[in-house]
Amino acid sequence: MHSPDRLKYINFSQLRSFYAVGRVQSFTKAAVWLNIGQPTVTTQVKALEERFNVQLFDRSPNGLHLTDTGVALMKLARQIFALEEHAHSLLDSTGxxxxxxxxxxxxxxxxxxxxxxxxxxxxxxxxxxxxxxxxxxxxxxxxxxxxxxxxxxxxxxxxxxxxxxxGAHEVAIIVDESHDWAAKSTISLEELDGQRMIFREEGSMTRRALEEKLEEQSVKPNVIMELSRDSVVEAVAAGLGAGIISMEEFSPDERLTLIRIRSQPPMTxxxxxxxxxxxxxxxxxxxxxxxxxxxxxxxxxxxxx
The missing domain is CATH 3.40.190.10 (Periplasmic binding protein-like II)
Incomplete structure (x- = not known):
């Protein structure tokens, strides 16, 4: 009778220690996160490396970094522990x-x-x-x-x-109370040409929507900064330039004026x-x-x- 192949397995405790170190890039912080001693974390990661004859971390005076093998294993470990967490959620659910x-x-x-x-x-x-x-x-x-x-x-x-x-959301302009546009409620897209502006960072759909409209009309503002949403608001309030924001995300602020773009405004x-x-x-x-x-x-x- 043909016997099945032996089940391959990885020591789960060792994998968990590797995952924790990879997440926080520190053996000390990983031990705190797992609520175990640092020597235990170090021993388990070392045992995992020796078991498969691989190096998972580069250790240098500049810090701790995943090797190529470590990066690949980290991607799988994320999936494994995400499923473990939700298995716990499933078993913890009643009705x-x-x-x-x-x-x-x-x-x-x-x-x-x-x-x-x-x-x-x-x-x-x-x-x-x-x-x-x-x-x-x-x-x-x-x-x-x-x-x-x-x-x-x-x-x-x-x-x-x-x-x-x-849903769909309109992109608008914000300026500080001392800006030349502070008394305006609307502007044309063409008025942004050459204007000192603070854009959202790469990857922002608010930014992409505005850029597409600007390109259509060959309008080129003077982009002086690229910042996250909250930082855009603070930079505008400081008088550094006009900023962009989704109207749904704008909270009334006495330092700022919200200005809509006339005629087919950018939408996200x-x-x-x-x-x-x-x-x-x-x-x-x-x-x-x-x-x-x-x-x-x-x-x-x-x-x-």
Missing amino acids: NSYGGKLHIGTVGSYFVMDFLVDYSEKFPLVQVSVVSGNSGVLYERLLNYELDVAILGRKYDDHKLEQLRL NSYAACLRERRNIPAIDVFMRLVEKRLLLDSSTNPVD
Whole structure:
């Protein structure tokens, strides 16, 4: 009788120590994170390297860095421990009382807070964490299993994702109270030509939407800085130049004036996204179903002609 091949396995404790060190780039911090002694972490990583005769980290006076093999293993480890976390969530769930964690990334807090109110009321046992970033960064983190759900500023041509369109959002200009435009409520796109401006960083869909309109009209502003959303607001308030922002993300600020762009202003779209293969994980499925319910309600309240 043919006997099956022996089951191949990796010591899970060793892999967990490797994953922790790779995440925080430090044996000391990894030990704190895992709540075990540093010698134990060091021993487990060393044992993993010796077991497979590989080097997973480059250790130098400049710090700790993953080798090429380490980078490849880290990608798999992220998937493994993301699944472990959600296996825990599944087993911790009873009926409609879900437990566990949900990691959300969003291009702006505005797009997610209403959903979180409903989510927290219905499923108070789920621990939710929210991080902000541009669409490019959040997309990569979603693919790397670092996020469960992401609110993105564009739709990606990626069959691995399930994406639900939340809506369209107008891009506007902000200036400080001493700016020549401070008394204006609207401007033309052409007025941005040569204007000192503070743009969002690469990967921002707000930036991309404006750049596409500028290119269409051959308008070339004088871009003096590229900053994150919050930094754009503060730089504008300091009088460094005009900035760009999605109108939904703008909070009234006595230091600033919001100015709309006349005649076909730049627009962005927002999408709720998750990996298709993980949609059936309770904490993720609940959030996406809330989005679907909201979209269904909006479409019945405001039907398309």
